[in-house]
Amino acid sequence: MKNGWRNSTFKVNFYSWLFLLPSLIFLTIFTFYPILKTIYQSFFQSMQGEHDSVFIGLDNYKYLMEDEVFWEVIKNNIWYALGTVPTSIILAMMMACFVNAKIRAKSWIRTFFFYPTVIPTIAIANIWLFIYTPGYGLINHILSWFGIGSVNFLGQSETVMAAMIVMIVWKQAGYFMIFYLAGLQNIPTNLYEVAKIEGTSAWNTFKTITFPLLMPTTLFVFIISLTNAFKLVDHIIVMTQGGPNNASNLLLYYIYQVAFRFWDKGLASALTVIMLMIMVIIAVIQFFSLDRKIHYS
Amino acid sequence: MASLKFEDIEKNYDDLTVVKDLNLEINDEEFIVFVGPSGCGKSTTLRIIAGLEEISKGNLYIGDKSVNQVEPKDRNVSMVFQNYALFPHLNVYDNIAFGLRARKVPEKEIKELVTNAAGILGIKNLLARKPKELSGGQQQRVALGRSIVRKPEVFLMDEPLSNLDANLKVQMRSEITKLHKELKTTTIYVTHDQIEAMTMADRIVIMKDGVIQQVGTPKEVYNYPNNVFVGKFIGQPAMNFINGILKEDAFIFGEYMLPLPIQQIDFLRNYIGQELILGIRPEDIHYEGDYSLQKSSLNIKVDKVELLGSEAYAYMNVAGEEIISRINPRLDIKSQQNLNFYFDLEWAHFFNPKSKNRLRKTELKNVVNQ
Numbered sequence: 001m002k003n004g005w006r007n008s009t010f011k012v013n014f015y016s017w018l019f020l021l022p023s024l025i026f027l028t029i030f031t032f033y034p035i036l037k038t039i040y041q042s043f044f045q046s047m048q049g050e051h052d053s054v055f056i057g058l059d060n061y062k063y064l065m066e067d068e069v070f071w072e073v074i075k076n077n078i079w080y081a082l083g084t085v086p087t088s089i090i091l092a093m094m095m096a097c098f099v100n101a102k103i104r105a106k107s108w109i110r111t112f113f114f115y116p117t118v119i120p121t122i123a124i125a126n127i128w129l130f131i132y133t134p135g136y137g138l139i140n141h142i143l144s145w146f147g148i149g150s151v152n153f154l155g156q157s158e159t160v161m162a163a164m165i166v167m168i169v170w171k172q173a174g175y176f177m178i179f180y181l182a183g184l185q186n187i188p189t190n191l192y193e194v195a196k197i198e199g200t201s202a203w204n205t206f207k208t209i210t211f212p213l214l215m216p217t218t219l220f221v222f223i224i225s226l227t228n229a230f231k232l233v234d235h236i237i238v239m240t241q242g243g244p245n246n247a248s249n250l251l252l253y254y255i256y257q258v259a260f261r262f263w264d265k266g267l268a269s270a271l272t273v274i275m276l277m278i279m280v281i282i283a284v285i286q287f288f289s290l291d292r293k294i295h296y297s
Numbered sequence: 298m299a300s301l302k303f304e305d306i307e308k309n310y311d312d313l314t315v316v317k318d319l320n321l322e323i324n325d326e327e328f329i330v331f332v333g334p335s336g337c338g339k340s341t342t343l344r345i346i347a348g349l350e351e352i353s354k355g356n357l358y359i360g361d362k363s364v365n366q367v368e369p370k371d372r373n374v375s376m377v378f379q380n381y382a383l384f385p386h387l388n389v390y391d392n393i394a395f396g397l398r399a400r401k402v403p404e405k406e407i408k409e410l411v412t413n414a415a416g417i418l419g420i421k422n423l424l425a426r427k428p429k430e431l432s433g434g435q436q437q438r439v440a441l442g443r444s445i446v447r448k449p450e451v452f453l454m455d456e457p458l459s460n461l462d463a464n465l466k467v468q469m470r471s472e473i474t475k476l477h478k479e480l481k482t483t484t485i486y487v488t489h490d491q492i493e494a495m496t497m498a499d500r501i502v503i504m505k506d507g508v509i510q511q512v513g514t515p516k517e518v519y520n521y522p523n524n525v526f527v528g529k530f531i532g533q534p535a536m537n538f539i540n541g542i543l544k545e546d547a548f549i550f551g552e553y554m555l556p557l558p559i560q561q562i563d564f565l566r567n568y569i570g571q572e573l574i575l576g577i578r579p580e581d582i583h584y585e586g587d588y589s590l591q592k593s594s595l596n597i598k599v600d601k602v603e604l605l606g607s608e609a610y611a612y613m614n615v616a617g618e619e620i621i622s623r624i625n626p627r628l629d630i631k632s633q634q635n636l637n638f639y640f641d642l643e644w645a646h647f648f649n650p651k652s653k654n655r656l657r658k659t660e661l662k663n664v665v666n667q
Contacts, residue, residue: 190382193349198396198447199370208395212386 035276042269053266060270070271072246073254076161080250081229083165084172088225089218091173096180097210110181117175125238128167129154154240157247164235164248172228176221183217184210219290226282230275251275299360299373299450299483300325301346306355308341308507315341317507319355323485328477330498331487333530338507339487343453346485347376359451370399372451375444379456381436383428383443389415390424393442400447414446417476434465441473445480452477452484458493470496491531495519503527522646525653528576534610537582537620539575540650543568548575548642551616556592558642565647568656574648576655579610581641582622584630593640601632613638 017024042060046053064070099110116124131138134152143151153163187210195205233252236242242249242257249257255275259268306319316338323329331339344350345357348369357364364372375396383392390411397407415421418438428436437457444452457473458466474497477484488494494501495515503510503518503526511523522528528536541550546562548555555575557565565573595615602624603610609626612619622638624630647656 188380188382190378190380191384193347194376194378194382194384194395194443195399196349196369197347197372197374197376198399199368200395200399204399208387209384215386 038269038272038276040269041266042273044266044269046265056266060266063267064270064274069246069249069254073249073251076247076249077230077251079161080165080232081226083161084168084229085222085225087165087169088173088176089221091169092176092221093180093214093218095173095177096184097206099177100181100184110177113174113177115174116171117178119171121234122238124167124171125235128163129239132163154248155244157245160240160244160248164232164240167235168232172225176225179217179221180214183214187213219286222290223282223286227279230278251278300327301451301483301485302356302358304356304358306342306345306357307353308338308345308350309353315507316345319509321502321509321512323483325483326481328474328484328486328497328499329502330494330500331485331502331504332489332491332494333504333510335489336506337504339489339502339504340455341507342504343376343455343485343487346372346451347374347453348372373449374451374453375447375449376453376455377437377440377444377457379459381428381440381457381460383436383439385428387427388424389420389426389428389431389439389442392428392439393424393446395443396447410446411442414442417445417479418442433461434469437461437469441476445476445482448482450483452482452486454484454486456488457486459488459490466493473497492533495531501531503530505530520644521655522576523655525574525576525648528646528648532578534579534621536576536578537618538648539577539615539618539620541573541575541616543571543573543647545569548573550575553595553615555595555640555642558593561642561645565656568647572650573656574650574653575645576648577620577640577642577645579621579623581644582620583639583641584611584622584624584628584636593642594637595640596635596637598635599630599632602630611636611638 041053043055043057044053045056045059095113099106099113103109119127132153134140134150134155139153140150143149151159153159191209191213192205195209200208230250231252232250233256236248236250236253237256240248242253251271252275255268255271258264258271301321301323303319303321306316307314308316319342331342333339341350345352346359348364348367352365359372359374384395387395393411393414394407397410402410411424412421415424418441420435420438420442423431423435423439428439431439437460440457444454454473458469461469470493473486486493486497498515500512500514501518502512505526511518511527513521518527518531522531522536525538528538539548539550541548543549543565544554546557548557597613597615600612600614600619603612604626607626609624609628609630611622611624611630613622614620630636648654649656
C-alpha cells in the first residue's frame with residue numbers, strides 16, 4: 001500500500017517536471033545560467049584575450065563607485081526614465097481616450113498613432129537624425145523661419161538627452177496606446193451611462209471611473225516603460241554613441257562599451273549585476289506596493 | 298414623483314426602426330412594466346426615458362415638461378441595470394453615494410442618506426465591502442440603493458432580476474414591489490419575463506417589434522388579450538390557439554366540433570362561415586368538468602403529462618395543433634390515454650386569422666355597418 005502511494009506521487013511529480021522541462025531548459029540556458037555566470041564573473045578581473053582571470057573580490061564594484069562615467073550614466077538614465085515614463089504613459093492614455101471616443105476617421109487616427117511602433121529601430125533613428133540635423137534638418141529649418149540660428153541637438157550635451165527623450169516618447173506612446181485602448185474597451189459602458197444619469201462631469205467621470213479602472217493597464221505600461229528606459233541601446237549606437245562627452249550614455253550602452261570596446265568582462269559583469277538589481281527593485285515595487293492598491297476586475 | 302407622457306415617439310437607427318408610434322401616458326406613482334421578447338424595443342424605450350438614446354420623432358414629457366432636449370442628469374431619473382453597473386473599485390457606501398457626490402451634496406448629508414437607504418434595503422452591514430465580495434442579490438440591492446438614495450422622480454429598471462437565481466428572483470420581486478409601495482416613486486420596469494410583469498405591475502405594456510400590442514392591468518391583459526401575440530406571451534403555459542371554422546352554433550376544427558355557449562353565439566353571429574382562431578387558456582380546458590360543460594367535451598388522446606408539483610399539464614394534439622390543459626396533479630393520468638376534456642368557452646376568445654386581433658363587440662359593429 002505504502003509503496004503504491006509513493007509510486008503515484010512519484011508519477012505526479014515526474015509528469016509535472018516533464019511538462020515543465022521545455023521551458024525549464026530554455027530558462028536555464030538563457031536566463032539562470034547567464035545570471036549566475038555574470039555574478040560569478042563580476043568578482044574577477046578578466047580581460048578578453050587573457051586566459052587567466054584573477055579573483056579580485058569586490059574590486060570591480062569599488063572601481064565603479066569611484067568611476068565618474070558610471071555615475072554620469074546612472075544620472076543620465078534616471079533623467080531619461082523620468083523624461084520618458086510619465087510622458088509616454090500620459091500621452092498614451094490621452095491618445096487612447098481620444099481614439100476611443102466617437103470621432104470621425106477613428107481607424108485612421110489610430111493607425112497614425114500606432115505607426116511609429118511598427119517602423120524598424122534603425123529607420124526611426126535615421127528619421128530623427130534627419131529631423132535633428134544641424135543646418136538643414138527639419139527642426140532647424142523651421143527654426144530658421146523665425147530667425148533662430150542652427151542648433152546641433154545631438155551634438156551638445158545640454159540638448160542631446162532631451163532630443164532622445166522626445167524621440168523615444170514619439171516611438172513608444174503609440175504602442176502603449178494599444179494597451180490603454182484594450183483597457184478602455186474592457187470598462188462596461190453601463191458605468192458611463194450611470195455617470196451620465198447621475199450627472200458626473202466629464203473630468204470627474206475620468207477621475208472616478210476611467211482612471212481607476214485603467215490602473216491595471218497603467219501598472220503594466222509603467223513597468224514596461226520603466227524597464228525599457230534601462231534597456232535602450234540601439235538608438236544610442238546609431239545616433240550618438242553615448243556622446244557628446246557621455247551626455248547620452250545610458251546603462252546598457254555603457255555595459256556594451258565596457259564589454260565590447262574596452263573588453264573588460266569583469267567590469268561589464270559588475271555593471272550587469274547592478275542593472276539586474278535595478279530591475280529587481282522595480283519588480284519588488286510592483287509586487288509589494290502598487291499591486292495592492294489596484295483593483296483588478 | 299412625476300407622470301410621463303409619450304407622444305408619437307419613434308426611434309430609428311439608420312434604416313432600422315426599433316420603436317414606432319409610441320403613445321402612452323404613465324401616471325404618477327404608477328408601477329409600469331414593459332414586457333416583450335428580446336428586440337421588441339422595450340429597453341430602447343427605457344433608455345429613451347433616461348435620455349441615453351435620442352428620440353428620432355415625437356415628444357416625451359416627464360411631469361409636464363418636454364424633455365426631448367434635456368440632458369440625462371437633468372431629468373431626475375435613476376436607472377438600475379441588468380448587470381447592476383456597480384463601480385468595481387468603489388465600496389458599497391461609495392457606490393450608493395456616487396450620484397449624491399456628483400450633485401455636490403454635503404458629506405454629512407450623504408452619510409445620513411446612504412445609511413438610511415442601506416437600512417431600507419438591509420445592506421447596512423455591507424457598506425465597507427467591494428462589489429465583488431457580494432452575492433448577486435446583494436449587488437442588486439446596492440444598485441437599488443444607488444437608485445433610491447437620490448429620491449428621483451422616476452425609477453427606471455432594465456431587467457434587474459434576470460441575473461438572479463429563481464428563489465432570489467421571487468424574493469426580490471416582492472421586495473421591489475414593497476419598496477415601490479413605500480416610496481411611491483413612478484417606476485418603469487423592463488423585463489422579458491411575463492411572470493415578473495404579472496406579479497409586479499400596476500399596468501403592463503406589451504411590446505413587439507417596436508410597437509405596443511396592449512396596455513392594461515395584469516388581469517386585463519391576461520383575460521382579454523388584444524391579439525394572438527399577447528395571448529401567447531402572457532400566461533405560462535401560453536393560451537391555446539386552434540384554427541377552425543365557425544358554424545352556426547359551433548366551432549369546427551379537424552374532426553372535432555365544439556358547441557358554443559349562448560352568449561358567444563350571439564356575439565359571433567356575423568362571423569358564421571368564416572375561418573377564425575379560437576383562443577382558450579389551459580385552465581379552461583378541464584379534465585374533471587362539471588356537468589354543465591358536458592356538451593362541449595371532446596375525446597382526445599393525451600400525448601404527455603408534465604407534473605410541476607402544484608399543478609400538471611396534459612399535452613394533446615388536435616387538428617394538427619398542440620394544446621395544453623391544466624389538470625389536477627393528483628390525478629393518475631398516463632400518456633397515450635384517450636380522455637374526455639371539457640372546453641369552457643365562456644372565457645374563450647376568437648381571433649381574426651389575418652390580423653390576429655381579438656374579435657370585439659366594436660369590431661362587430663363595424664362589420665354590421667358595412
